[in-house]
Amino acid sequence: MHARRGVPEAVTRATVSALGGVMSTHRQIFGRAGVGLIPLWSPPLRFRGTDFEIGRHAFTRAQLGIGDGVSGHVLMMHIPPTGRLDAQASEESVAQATRLFERCYPEEPVAAFVCHSWLLDPDLADYLSADSNIIRFQRRFDLLPQLPMKDPSEGDREMMRLGLHLSVPDDGPLTEDDLDRVPQETSLQRAFVSHLRAGEHWQLRTGVLRKPS
DSSP states (O other): OHHHHTOOHHHHHHHHHHHHHHHHHHHHHHSSOOOTTSOTTHHHHHHTTOEEEETTEEEEEEEEEETTEEEEEEEEEEOOSSSOOOHHHHHHHHHHHHHHHHHHOTTSOEEEEEEEEGGGOGGGGGTSOTTSHHHHHHTTSEEOOOOOOSSTTHHHHHIIIIISOOOOOSSSOOOHHHHHTSOOSSHHHHHHHHHHHTTOOOOOEEEEEEOOO
């Protein structure tokens, strides 16, 4: 499908090989094989030609629906847990994706990029410096209103798993034993523990990034 659309071979290779990189990171962190650092729906979408690895980010073709209708095409934007969130690399990834989809999928004009992640929790700004890569990443997005979560600990577990690369329980709140396992070497690690011990939770937030002009 990529070849028929004119997607560069380098993008196709990166898209397929990225799964191996995540599996390698998983083994390094947890000491066993697995793909637990990525959603289970991601590998099938990659082999169907719907997911794309372009620079620092991965992108999924999607449609934005409002009510019973469809208002436009968007790219779901993902941050693979395989390295630093360098601000310049992030911006270049979005720019490359914009050009690629305009050329290869002209019938699906991209209206915006949408990201759903713990990285967009505004509470991070209370702990991280204003020039940190995470805060710079946040500032590019317009946050959508936060909906109540059935499980208030979901964001805590997701941040510990994807942000700190540590194993987490399948469900329920994190315990003091879980927090004691978190190293206190980086500002993000310290923020994670301090926030939870203050009785707060980390949130998964959704943000919209306008397509670069």
